[in-house]
Amino acid sequence: QSVLTQPPSVSAAPGQTVTISCSGSSSNIGSNPVSWYQQLPGTAPKLLIYDNNKRPSGIPDRFSGSKSGTSATLGITGLQTGDEADYYCGTWDSSLSVYVFGTGTKVTVL
């Protein structure tokens, strides 16, 4: 049902870098800012990135976001075991007048 496509999983060793893609269309990512959410196991989602590349207070600069055309990317550098979580992108879809989430990506620290 999600209109934003993410890879199901990514993994890397501690200290390394991972990137998560989020692919959409001209009516959602192409027209509106993207946000990213981190969901640790058993907890509610937490805002990680908003307005494509801005971090809320308290979010370390190891997390970064970017957007190009109809795709967005979340980057995590210096990977830590505490980063193991599900990550979701989200944005508004102007054609459907709805908020849409990505399919979600599980990050595993090897």
Add this chain to the structure above:
Amino acid sequence: QITLKESGPTLVKPTQTLTLTCTFSGFSLSTSGVGVGWIRQPPGKALEWLALIYWNDDKRYSPSLKIRLTITKDTSKNQVVLTMTNMDPVDTATYYCAHRPAGWVYFDYWGQGALVTVSS
């Protein structure tokens, strides 16, 4: 600080109507631009946006669930209520409410979630 908390039944029977209440503090839903949304997550599955109500009582619904959903607000009580009719086992999920800041398109504060199981 902003906090939100969902409340409602943990178990509903098929065909029944679910009523969930989001009680919040730290902001007012009468402030221009502010919104409160509902999002759900079936066990082991992705987030699904359900509905959003704005400060001016404008409402938006997921097209696939629109006929079953109603979102309302009580500004004096700092509450937002979501009702979903004709519940089915596939509606079993954790239901979250979340704050949408004025002028932005994201959810910055989330409730802890309420697990609702649909079973006879």
